[in-house]
Amino acid sequence: MRKRILTGITTTGTPHIGNYLGAIKPALDLVDSENDSFFFLADYHALIKQTDSSEIEKSVKDVALSWLASGLDPEISNFYRQSDIPEVHELTWILSCCAAKGLLNRAHAYKSFVSENIKSGADEDKGIHLGLFSYPVLMTADILIFNATHVPVGPDQAQHMEMARDIAGKFNHTYSNLLTIPETIIQNEISVPGIDGRKMSKSYDNIIPFLSNEKTLKKSIARIITNSLEPGEPKDHQSCTLFQLYLFFASNDEIESMKQAYKDGISWGDVKKELFKVINNELMPIREKYLELIDDPNLLNDLFAAGASKVRPQAQQLIEKMREVTGITKIV
Numbered sequence: 001m002r003k004r005i006l007t008g009i010t011t012t013g014t015p016h017i018g019n020y021l022g023a024i025k026p027a028l029d030l031v032d033s034e035n036d037s038f039f040f041l042a043d044y045h046a047l048i049k050q051t052d053s054s055e056i057e058k059s060v061k062d063v064a065l066s067w068l069a070s071g072l073d074p075e076i077s078n079f080y081r082q083s084d085i086p087e088v089h090e091l092t093w094i095l096s097c098c099a100a101k102g103l104l105n106r107a108h109a110y111k112s113f114v115s116e117n118i119k120s121g122a123d124e125d126k127g128i129h130l131g132l133f134s135y136p137v138l139m140t141a142d143i144l145i146f147n148a149t150h151v152p153v154g155p156d157q158a159q160h161m162e163m164a165r166d167i168a169g170k171f172n173h174t175y176s177n178l179l180t181i182p183e184t185i186i187q188n189e190i191s192v193p194g195i196d197g198r199k200m201s202k203s204y205d206n207i208i209p210f211l212s213n214e215k216t217l218k219k220s221i222a223r224i225i226t227n228s229l230e231p232g233e234p235k236d237h238q239s240c241t242l243f244q245l246y247l248f249f250a251s252n253d254e255i256e257s258m259k260q261a262y263k264d265g266i267s268w269g270d271v272k273k274e275l276f277k278v279i280n281n282e283l284m285p286i287r288e289k290y291l292e293l294i295d296d297p298n299l300l301n302d303l304f305a306a307g308a309s310k311v312r313p314q315a316q317q318l319i320e321k322m323r324e325v326t327g328i329t330k331i332v
Contacts (some may be wrong), residue, residue: 005030006038006148006289008139011046016207017279018192018200022154023250026187030152037077038311039067042081044166045138048131053074065298065314066211069290082142087315091141094322098170099137107136108159140164145315147180154189176316176325192248193241195224196298211290214280231267242271249278
């Protein structure tokens, strides 16, 4: 039996190399001829956090081009935009009527928001809108609309998959076994350090940009914080942010050579030069592809239209069946 592997792509901000290493690269590695793969841009999810319409539009473009430049092939994989499949939202309402409030109360993001409000002495519901509370249901609809069999997620997303399985099971028990209960593929969490040593994150303002030009990439690497050890003094590679980043891009031989260079007292400037070299070597063809794609003003609209026309009939078929079993159908 062929697997249907579905990956949701968050459209908030512009990807950095942490996103590339932790999400883009491992997801594309799962694509093969033995399975059906679905990649979608979760643009409606962005409304939960972002209210600037221009930022959402820009992010959809940047994120889509980043994945395409990294090797996502719409001829092989199904590539579409969430907002082009309106059946997702009809399914969201149907599933909302099967989703227990107690289940949604346990969502990590919601609980964290409530906890912060309580700590600050505010009303526990301050700043919490229905979108934040119920977004696990929308996420469930994204997964179930195309009967995905397997969904790769990081450990922090495992709870959402359990919710999706719970909600799908409740619908199947109440009405009919129409929905596939998806399996979770837990991907090892990759903690990519930022320029300050903490996990790379836009919220920390410590990122290394993914698709920048060489000059910007070099400047970002130059800003990585190191200690005050001078050239010639032995250095500990294990606790060094530069070396941790080097591991993601260098070959085994290069890594062993760099370990020895640390023992021999390589200067921080020379380490940064070598780090720039290995990162740039991997990103250069992706950057070139990105610049090629961005020159085509109609590319994304054409791809989104083609993607929706390919997958939407499947969504329509499922919704038609769900209307029938729930009684939302023509009167005969």
